[in-house]
Amino acid sequence: MKKNEAFWASEFIHNFRGNSSAIIGGVIIIFFIFIVTFGPSLVRQNPYDIASLELMDAYKPPIWLPGGDTRYILGTDGQGRDLLASIVYGTRISLLISLAAMFCSSLIGATLGLIAGYYGGRWDGVIMRVADVQLSFPSLLIALFLMSAFGTGIDKVLISLTCVGWVVYARTVRGSTLSEKQKEYVQAARAAGLPNRKIIIRHILPNVLTPLIVVATIQIGTFILIEASLSFLGVGVPITKPSLGLLVKNGFDVLLSGLWWTSVFPGAFIMLIVFGINLLGDFLRDELNPRLR
Amino acid sequence: MISYLIRRIFQMIGVLWVVSIIVFTMMSFTGDPTYMMVPLDATEDEIANARMLLGLDKPYIVQYGIFLKNMLHGDFGRSFVFRQPALGLIMERMPATVEMVLAAMVLSLVLAIPLGVFAGAYPQKKTSRGIMAGSLLGISLPNFWLGMMLIFVLAVQFNVLPSSGRGATLPVMGIKLSIITMDGFRHIILPAVTLCFSTLAILLRITRAGMMEVMKQDFIKFARAKGATFQSVLFKHALKNALIPVVTIFGLQLGDLIAFATITEYIFAWPGMGKLLIDSIYMGDRPVIVVYLMFVAFLFVIINFLVDVIYTLIDPRITLR
Numbered sequence A: 001m002k003k004n005e006a007f008w009a010s011e012f013i014h015n016f017r018g019n020s021s022a023i024i025g026g027v028i029i030i031f032f033i034f035i036v037t038f039g040p041s042l043v044r045q046n047p048y049d050i051a052s053l054e055l056m057d058a059y060k061p062p063i064w065l066p067g068g069d070t071r072y073i074l075g076t077d078g079q080g081r082d083l084l085a086s087i088v089y090g091t092r093i094s095l096l097i098s099l100a101a102m103f104c105s106s107l108i109g110a111t112l113g114l115i116a117g118y119y120g121g122r123w124d125g126v127i128m129r130v131a132d133v134q135l136s137f138p139s140l141l142i143a144l145f146l147m148s149a150f151g152t153g154i155d156k157v158l159i160s161l162t163c164v165g166w167v168v169y170a171r172t173v174r175g176s177t178l179s180e181k182q183k184e185y186v187q188a189a190r191a192a193g194l195p196n197r198k199i200i201i202r203h204i205l206p207n208v209l210t211p212l213i214v215v216a217t218i219q220i221g222t223f224i225l226i227e228a229s230l231s232f233l234g235v236g237v238p239i240t241k242p243s244l245g246l247l248v249k250n251g252f253d254v255l256l257s258g259l260w261w262t263s264v265f266p267g268a269f270i271m272l273i274v275f276g277i278n279l280l281g282d283f284l285r286d287e288l289n290p291r292l293r
Numbered sequence B: 001m002i003s004y005l006i007r008r009i010f011q012m013i014g015v016l017w018v019v020s021i022i023v024f025t026m027m028s029f030t031g032d033p034t035y036m037m038v039p040l041d042a043t044e045d046e047i048a049n050a051r052m053l054l055g056l057d058k059p060y061i062v063q064y065g066i067f068l069k070n071m072l073h074g075d076f077g078r079s080f081v082f083r084q085p086a087l088g089l090i091m092e093r094m095p096a097t098v099e100m101v102l103a104a105m106v107l108s109l110v111l112a113i114p115l116g117v118f119a120g121a122y123p124q125k126k127t128s129r130g131i132m133a134g135s136l137l138g139i140s141l142p143n144f145w146l147g148m149m150l151i152f153v154l155a156v157q158f159n160v161l162p163s164s165g166r167g168a169t170l171p172v173m174g175i176k177l178s179i180i181t182m183d184g185f186r187h188i189i190l191p192a193v194t195l196c197f198s199t200l201a202i203l204l205r206i207t208r209a210g211m212m213e214v215m216k217q218d219f220i221k222f223a224r225a226k227g228a229t230f231q232s233v234l235f236k237h238a239l240k241n242a243l244i245p246v247v248t249i250f251g252l253q254l255g256d257l258i259a260f261a262t263i264t265e266y267i268f269a270w271p272g273m274g275k276l277l278i279d280s281i282y283m284g285d286r287p288v289i290v291v292y293l294m295f296v297a298f299l300f301v302i303i304n305f306l307v308d309v310i311y312t313l314i315d316p317r318i319t320l321r
Helices: A002-008 A011-018 A020-042 A083-119 A121-135 A139-150 A154-181 A184-191 A196-232 A244-255 A261-288 B002-028 B044-054 B060-072 B086-121 B126-140 B143-157 B182-215 B218-225 B230-268 B273-283 B286-314
Strands: B170-172 B175-177
Touching: A011 A020, A011 A261, A020 A083, A020 A261, A083 A121, A083 A154, A083 A196, A083 A244, A083 A261, A121 A154, A139 A154, A139 A196, A139 B002, A139 B230, A139 B273, A139 B286, A154 A196, A184 A196, A196 A244, A196 A261, A196 B143, A244 A261, A244 B143, A261 B126, A261 B143, B002 B060, B002 B286, B086 B126, B086 B175, B086 B182, B086 B230, B086 B273, B086 B286, B126 B182, B143 B182, B143 B230, B182 B230, B218 B230, B230 B273, B230 B286, B273 B286
Parallel strands: none
Antiparallel strands: B170 B175
8 A cells, every 4th residue: 555655656657747748648548448448348249240230331421421320430331340340349459469569579579688688799799680680671671571471360460570579679678788787786696696597587677677668668659550551551460350450451442432431530540549659658768768868 | 991891891791691591481481383373274294394494393492592593693583473574673663662762751851850950949839849749640640541641632532633653754864753744743742741751750859859969068058159149050050960860860761761662652553663562462473572672672781881881971970890
């Protein structure tokens, strides 16, 4: 209880309250957490349950336009799917992939970064050289290439994003590890004869976590955009599991006929999530890592 | 300097070699291209024959050896779809991509630097906060969606700008350019604006951060103390130093622009090499994908090298090692 109070009175929370863009970002994120948790039970159909679709309702405009149907707030697509329901399910897929990719790439990246930073020497050289070379190529192109080799699929998008994303974590963690390694507590742990593995996990890892969290927050936004781009190009998620990017692609095919809502709304959702994440990420960066400011 | 250059060139060759191994290996997982080459009713013998002609019956290492040898001889294979040399196809479409990327680059620089200088010089003003919020929105926008929105509003609803293709082109020294004809200029506006957006946002933020950093330093105070006006300090003293990180990021941004050009070209049916890549991925045209990747890798290696050299030229504090 005491600890809890201290948290709410902390400088971090105080600064958060005083920072309007951080609050907007926080509200957006909470909105999306709400959508992915409760959304499916709030919308009136499961868009991928074919039995619940009515083809008669194809391409209904949003509710406020002439011809709109009260059942479909944001209108419907070519199969008579409720666009709002598609967006809710699509958001879940987009966020699921990005969060999983963030988790996998931070795990791999942080491990490699710790090894490179702590042991130095040959492993450091190899890992950082690979990272340097990879960083000189745009992530989107690497992901596009991997997807063209793998074919579509959620698991494959996840692998591609992980291959693209580990570099940033490895670099960040290596940098922090190098500076932590010099500090006295690590020297003391060494002098006490602790095994290297234990020093890394118990002592260094907790101290390099802060920059890791900052990078991870911002990276989720990047992952969402890359996933959306891949799916938009038709090499991301399969059509049976459409993410927001794939919904925009479906809308693109009918945009020139003036059926704008099928692409405008899913895209606006992508923008909103990434915007929220970036607002919050900027705040975290300034707060937790004054060196990067 | 000379020894640095030689070492860099060897490094570049090394990188390209590794890229060739990765590209070749990944592409050999994508399935058997023999079936794209033979007619649907081909017999077992014909298929086996085609496999032999393509060299697919040989072990992986031998196949890679042949691939590498051919590439070093300037033979990059033929497209399965177009039945033409793959490199030729890409070269034919390159000017369109370069034109669009350069237009976007220029557009973003022209807008980003003044906006960044302003936001960095007056960080407390409302306008600066607006610029920063706008730039964050620019980073958060999916580039393909922005393009679609521009098409919908300006091409479909108001019909003021064309939504696809390059329009009329005029050859300049054998290279076809759109931007110099009125029709072509109208065609390039939407793709270039779409493409420039995220680069604009990033360059703006870097310029601003650089300006804020530089403005704190002593030589700025000194310049002000000797009586230079704020305007002249801003543009003559501060901007010069603030632009150094912009140059570093410029190379990375150029790479990103080339990557995102694939999506922009796809949306605007812009006949560049990015659209060729997407079409080739759809059709499983393996040689074109491989050559595109090798070519782009080559471009990036060169760009990075040039950025490093330019960096030392503008910042005498840094020496090449």
